[in-house]
Amino acid sequence: xxxxxxxxxxxxxxxxxxxxxxxxxxxxxxxxxxxxxxxxxxxxxxxxxxxxxxxxxxxxxxxxxxxxxxxxxxxxxxxxxxxxxxxxxxxxxxxxxxxxxxxxxxxxxxxxxxxxxxxxxxxxxxxxxxxxxxxxxxxxxxxxxxxxxxxxxxxxxxxxxxxxxxxxxxxxxxxxxxxxxxxxxxxxxxxxxxxxxxxxxxxxxxxxxxxxxxxxxxxxxxxxxxxxxxxxxxxxxxxxxxxxxxxxxxxxxxxxxxxxxxxxxxxxxxxxxxxxxxxxxxxxxxxxxxxx
Amino acid sequence: xxxxxxxxxxxxxxxxxxxxxxxxxxxxxxxxxxxxxxxxxxxxxxxxxxxxxxxxxxxxxxxxxxxxxxxxxxxxxxxxxxxxxxxxxxxxxxxxxxxxxxxxxxxxxxxxxxxxxxxxxxxxxxxxxxxxxxxxxxxxxxxxxxxxxxxxxxxxxxxxxxxxxxxxxxxxxxxxxxxxxxxxxxxxxxxxxxxxxxxxxxxxxxxxxxxxxxxxxxxxxxxxxxxxxxxxxxxxxxxxxxxxxxxxxxxxxxxxxxxxxxxxxxxxxxxxxxxxxxxxxxxxxxxxxxxxxxxxxxxxxxxxxxxxxxxxxxxxxxxxxxxxxxxxxxxxxxxxxxxxxxxxxxxxxxxxxxxxxxxxxxxxxxxxxxxxxxx
Numbered sequence: 001x002x003x004x005x006x007x008x009x010x011x012x013x014x015x016x017x018x019x020x021x022x023x024x025x026x027x028x029x030x031x032x033x034x035x036x037x038x039x040x041x042x043x044x045x046x047x048x049x050x051x052x053x054x055x056x057x058x059x060x061x062x063x064x065x066x067x068x069x070x071x072x073x074x075x076x077x078x079x080x081x082x083x084x085x086x087x088x089x090x091x092x093x094x095x096x097x098x099x100x101x102x103x104x105x106x107x108x109x110x111x112x113x114x115x116x117x118x119x120x121x122x123x124x125x126x127x128x129x130x131x132x133x134x135x136x137x138x139x140x141x142x143x144x145x146x147x148x149x150x151x152x153x154x155x156x157x158x159x160x161x162x163x164x165x166x167x168x169x170x171x172x173x174x175x176x177x178x179x180x181x182x183x184x185x186x187x188x189x190x191x192x193x194x195x196x197x198x199x200x201x202x203x204x205x206x207x208x209x210x211x212x213x214x215x216x217x218x219x220x221x222x223x224x225x226x227x228x229x230x231x232x233x234x235x236x237x238x239x240x241x242x243x244x245x246x247x248x249x250x251x252x253x254x255x256x257x258x259x260x261x262x263x264x265x266x267x268x269x270x271x272x273x274x275x276x277x278x279x280x281x282x283x284x285x286x287x288x289x290x291x292x
Numbered sequence: 293x294x295x296x297x298x299x300x301x302x303x304x305x306x307x308x309x310x311x312x313x314x315x316x317x318x319x320x321x322x323x324x325x326x327x328x329x330x331x332x333x334x335x336x337x338x339x340x341x342x343x344x345x346x347x348x349x350x351x352x353x354x355x356x357x358x359x360x361x362x363x364x365x366x367x368x369x370x371x372x373x374x375x376x377x378x379x380x381x382x383x384x385x386x387x388x389x390x391x392x393x394x395x396x397x398x399x400x401x402x403x404x405x406x407x408x409x410x411x412x413x414x415x416x417x418x419x420x421x422x423x424x425x426x427x428x429x430x431x432x433x434x435x436x437x438x439x440x441x442x443x444x445x446x447x448x449x450x451x452x453x454x455x456x457x458x459x460x461x462x463x464x465x466x467x468x469x470x471x472x473x474x475x476x477x478x479x480x481x482x483x484x485x486x487x488x489x490x491x492x493x494x495x496x497x498x499x500x501x502x503x504x505x506x507x508x509x510x511x512x513x514x515x516x517x518x519x520x521x522x523x524x525x526x527x528x529x530x531x532x533x534x535x536x537x538x539x540x541x542x543x544x545x546x547x548x549x550x551x552x553x554x555x556x557x558x559x560x561x562x563x564x565x566x567x568x569x570x571x572x573x574x575x576x577x578x579x580x581x582x583x584x585x586x587x588x589x590x591x592x593x594x595x596x597x598x599x600x601x602x603x604x605x606x607x608x609x610x611x612x613x614x615x616x617x618x619x620x621x622x623x624x625x626x627x628x629x630x631x632x633x634x635x636x637x638x639x640x641x642x643x644x645x646x647x648x649x650x651x652x653x654x655x656x657x658x659x660x661x662x663x664x665x666x667x
Contacts, residue, residue: 075458076398076456077397112500114497153500163498164345168498169407172349177345192475192496193478193501196475198476200479274404276482
């Protein structure tokens with residue numbers, strides 16, 4: 001536990017005392033205490049990426065209830081959040097950290113059509129755990145954040161293959177496509193965002209996007225993707241693991257090495273309610289301690 | 293929100309960004325009186341730009357039959373319903389634009405059409421306002437009406453798609469005012485689909501980002517008019533550049549039609565976008581409907597159009613429609629001939645104000661047969 005974590009923890013505790021008039025010596029509410037302490041990433045055995053949402057080791061990590069609120073700070077806003085809470089657990093194996101996020105969602109939204117949006121969840125880390133805390137709203141200029149975002153449509157692509165038009169619209173009529181008569185190079189002009197390698201068009205090898213942001217509207221997919229994950233929808237509930245290396249490897253990777261006290265923020269999009277982009281529910285910074 | 297001046301509504305209005313007009317502004321005039329809805333423009337655009345995967349239901353150019361047709365279904369009725377009935381009869385529009393009528397937490401008043409709404413691009417084709425009594429077609433004026441409305445992106449001065457995008461993925465080119473959507477930066481939020489009242493941004497479900505009309509910018513950069521313009525067999529379109537409202541030039545055919553003769557009117561100016569595609573209203577349609585669609589001054593525009601033969605400058609500009617694939621930057625009428633020039637002053641085309649008429653005898657002596665009357 002480093003000094004800044006101690007400082008913040010003590011400051012929080014002091015505030016708590018002030019807010020408890022007349023009973024300074026009373027023991028704090030355990031739930032409030034847990035919230036103050038935040039999430040602890042406990043150490044587990046193993047190496048490499050932590051990907052299994054159903055693994056037994058998640059039971060070794062304490063569950064933390066993240067309270068979400070609708071994004072109402074900047075337009076376009078979300079007047080009412082479809083998801084109000086998610087359960088977060090964190091583990092690490094000395095190489096990778098894994099966060100397992102679980103929330104109730106009646107609908108599995110992993111197909112994108114004009115009026116259909118996908119379910120998503122994101123975790124945000126400060127790049128520098130020792131510097132001034134960036135704005136929880138996607139960082140601010142000079143204080144970047146790492147946003148690792150899992151996307152249900154990417155998960156479906158990886159599990160079942162990317163859809164073609166007949167998967168999305170069974171009654172579509174097609175005569176011929178340019179790529180059926182032109183070479184790959186000449187047909188590229190007709191491939192839109194796929195042709196310019198827009199990273200949100202298709203997953204590279206993972207359903208998670210490794211990104212950087214320095215404020216609203218600045219979210220950028222990093223050139224080298226290190227994050228990974230896996231999500232499973234079952235019986236009205238998403239269980240998603242997001243994992244990334246603990247140590248910085250490329251520029252602007254967050255420093256999450258064992259012993260670090262840092263923070264994590266969260267966002268959830270319920271595609272079935274039309275949530276996308278800024279229309280999301282989110283949580284401000286939650287302390288995150290990576291065990292030695 | 294900053295205030296910008298929108299000449300089409302005669303006042304300042306709110307817009308998410310400071311008003312900066314481009315150096316030049318792409319514009320088009322379409323004569324609805326000449327459109328026959330042959331869809332050649334639609335097919336020309338489709339085969340040029342949107343034959344790819346995920347673009348199956350995407351028409352950057354479409355032609356719909358008014359009053360019932362619409363692509364996507366009911367696009368105009370739905371946004372007009374949200375905006376409410378507004379008075380369009382004065383030079384200054386006092387009602388709210390879609391930016392001023394935006395609900396709390398939204399940038400513009402809008403909605404996302406359902407998938408099905410895009411699936412029937414030619415719904416309502418050729419349907420007129422109501423049924424005709426037996427024999428009613430022999431009396432004038434007809435009690436029922438319809439007309440064809442060809443549509444592309446309006447490359448608006450105050451584009452709502454641009455204003456609605458939280459990532460600034462949509463931008464207006466300073467060199468020609470064409471509004472483009474960055475295919476690498478877009479993340480498919482569809483705020484532009486929701487925010488554009490004309491529904492001229494489209495979501496591609498295969499690439500998972502939005503796309504829109506690019507104003508045929510590779511052609512524009514080479515001095516050529518758009519594909520939908522040069523392929524139009526009815527010669528209903530003229531594409532070029534519109535001057536700033538206070539810098540209109542009488543020798544620019546678009547300026548003459550829009551600012552001088554005022555025969556070409558914007559589409560739904562009350563939305564507040566200052567679109568740059570202008571329409572010559574169909575002169576057989578009730579002005580009340582057209583005033584809602586094209587704003588203040590429609591009746592005067594119809595009257596001016598009816599009397600076009602009295603104004604050689606107007607007639608000359610109208611005759612340049614579809615006369616050349618090149619962009620006409622300047623024109624003049626000399627000796628009953630309209631002459632179009634390119635930006636370097638080179639002559640592009642000459643069109644006689646009155647086509648020469650050749651009268652032939654009804655009976656062909658040489659072939660000993662009666663001639664068929666053909667043009």
